[in-house]
Amino acid sequence: MAAQDRIAEFKGVAEMMPDDPVVRFGLAAAYLDAGRAEAAVVEYTEAIRLKPDYSAAHRGLGRALERAGRMAEAKAAYAKGLEVAARTGDLQTKKEIEVFLRRLEKAGD
Numbered sequence: 001m002a003a004q005d006r007i008a009e010f011k012g013v014a015e016m017m018p019d020d021p022v023v024r025f026g027l028a029a030a031y032l033d034a035g036r037a038e039a040a041v042v043e044y045t046e047a048i049r050l051k052p053d054y055s056a057a058h059r060g061l062g063r064a065l066e067r068a069g070r071m072a073e074a075k076a077a078y079a080k081g082l083e084v085a086a087r088t089g090d091l092q093t094k095k096e097i098e099v100f101l102r103r104l105e106k107a108g109d
Helices: 003-016 021-033 037-050 055-067 071-088 091-108
Strands: none
Touching: 003 021, 021 037, 021 055, 037 055, 055 071, 055 091, 071 091
């Protein structure tokens, strides 16, 4: 399925279920896959607003911010994501965020 088709599909579902954080996460991922980082930032932020302990959304937000060139905000999003993942016991997301954060900090050196 083409990126634009995935975006259109998720937008349709998001209109029917605007308060579903998983739908917002899916739409954000579709935007990110299509190279639309700023739109992904908006949707990941909305997913987090709807479900603050959604560690994968925090990870996605960090990735989207990083791709948008907003490195300081990406680091902050990753840091928050680490906290959430540790608190909720999401060890896989915690490990992934640690890798992304290390790589981001190394690139800044």
